[in-house]
Amino acid sequence: EAGVVQSPRYKIIEKKQPVAFWCNPISGHNTLYWYRQNLGQGPELLIRYENEEAVDDSQLPKDRFSAERLKGVDSTLKIQPAELGDSAVYLCASSTGTGGPGNTIYFGEGSWLTVV
Amino acid sequence: SQKIEQNSEALNIQEGKTATLTCNYTNYSPAYLQWYRQDPGRGPVFLLLIRENEKEKRKERLKVTFDTTLKQSLFHITASQPADSATYLCAPMDSSYKLIFGSGTRLLVRP
Numbered sequence: 001e002a003g004v005v006q007s008p009r010y011k012i013i014e015k016k017q018p019v020a021f022w023c024n025p026i027s028g029h030n031t032l033y034w035y036r037q038n039l040g041q042g043p044e045l046l047i048r049y050e051n052e053e054a055v056d057d058s059q060l061p062k063d064r065f066s067a068e069r070l071k072g073v074d075s076t077l078k079i080q081p082a083e084l085g086d087s088a089v090y091l092c093a094s095s096t097g098t099g100g101p102g103n104t105i106y107f108g109e110g111s112w113l114t115v116v
Numbered sequence: 117s118q119k120i121e122q123n124s125e126a127l128n129i130q131e132g133k134t135a136t137l138t139c140n141y142t143n144y145s146p147a148y149l150q151w152y153r154q155d156p157g158r159g160p161v162f163l164l165l166i167r168e169n170e171k172e173k174r175k176e177r178l179k180v181t182f183d184t185t186l187k188q189s190l191f192h193i194t195a196s197q198p199a200d201s202a203t204y205l206c207a208p209m210d211s212s213y214k215l216i217f218g219s220g221t222r223l224l225v226r227p
Contacts, residue, residue, distance in 0.1 A: 004159075042120070042205050042217025043160065056214065091159050100213045101148045101167065107159030 002026070004108035006092050012114045018080035021111045025073070025094030032069055033105065034077050035091040043091055043107075049075065050098060082115045089113070118144040120218035122206055128224045129196060137191040137221045139206030144216075146208030149182050149189050154203045154220065163204075164191075196225045 005024040013019050025032050030051050035043035046065065048056040051072040060067065064083070069075040079086055089110040097103040121140045129135050139149070147168050152160035166173040166182045166189070173180045179192040189208075193200050203220040210216075 040124075041219045042207070044217070045214065093159070098213060101165055101209060104162050105215070107161070109157070109159055 004092055004094050004106055006090075006108040006111050008111055009109065010112045010114075012116060013082055015084055015115050016081040018078065019082055019113060020079075021077045021090050021092070021113075023075045023077070023092030023108060025075070025092070026106055029094035029096055029106075030072065031095045031097065031099045031103070032075050033091075033093040033095075033099070034067060034075070035093065035107075037089045037091055037110070039088075046077070046090075048099065079113075082113075084115050087113055087115045118142070118216055120144075120206060120208060120216055122204075122218040122221045124219060124221070126222040126224055128226065131197060131225055131227050133196055135193040135196045135200065135223055135225070137204050137206075137223065139189040139191070139208075139218055141187050141208050144187070144208060144210070145184070147211050148209040149180075150207045150209060150215065151178075151180055151189075151191050152205040152207060152217075154205055160205055160217075193223070196223075198225045198227050201225050 032049045034046040037043040047060045049069045067077045091110045093105050093107040095103040095105045119142045150165045151163045154160040164180050166180045177194045181190045203222045205220040206218040207215045
């Protein structure tokens with residue numbers, strides 16, 4: 001079975017440019033997460049979806065970040081405009097249920113963003 | 117604010133020895149605690165979950181303890197192998213199922 005698929009794997013953009021990341025979760029997983037991981041740090045949750053609904057977006061910088069999960073499957077995370085401090089790995093993850101202790105969270109390989 | 121502390125210095129041990137990694141948390145009372153493994157350039161991989169009413173959990177060569185009084189979890193790998201070399205992330209989970217990850221500890225197992 002395919003894992004969580006993310007693209008692009010690597011992206012280098014100039015500051016103030018837009019960028020978008022795409023995620024396809026594991027089939028049947030209704031909960032989808034976007035995390036950001038800075039170098040040497042642990043992942044930080046940006047947004048969590050249960051089906052199409054964003055149930056926790058408290059950590060998403062809404063002035064420049066947006067996310068959508070149409071039809072409750074694939075998801076896109078967008079940054080516009082990008083800033084130097086946005087350079088990080090953007091990880092998508094998915095789980096069954098509500099992501100509680102009985103539902104293992106599976107991560108994708110991540111999208112590496114460098115803003116120059 | 118909630119704070120998760122893991123040793124930022126790499127742990128360097130000889131193959132066959134037991135590796136012990138520490139996770140301390142403050143301003144927080146997680147109901148569960150998870151440990152993940154992360155290899156360079158890859159996403160984290162779930163290893164073990166322990167509940168607040170469990171003192172210890174084992175899986176093959178892995179053992180996790182959870183001391184809610186000390187606000188600490190210990191992660192042990194017995195009979196360590198070079199293939200165990202990776203970064204290990206501690207992630208307490210609160211009652212709303214929100215995970216907060218520590219910054220991880222890098223483990224290096226020398227052959």
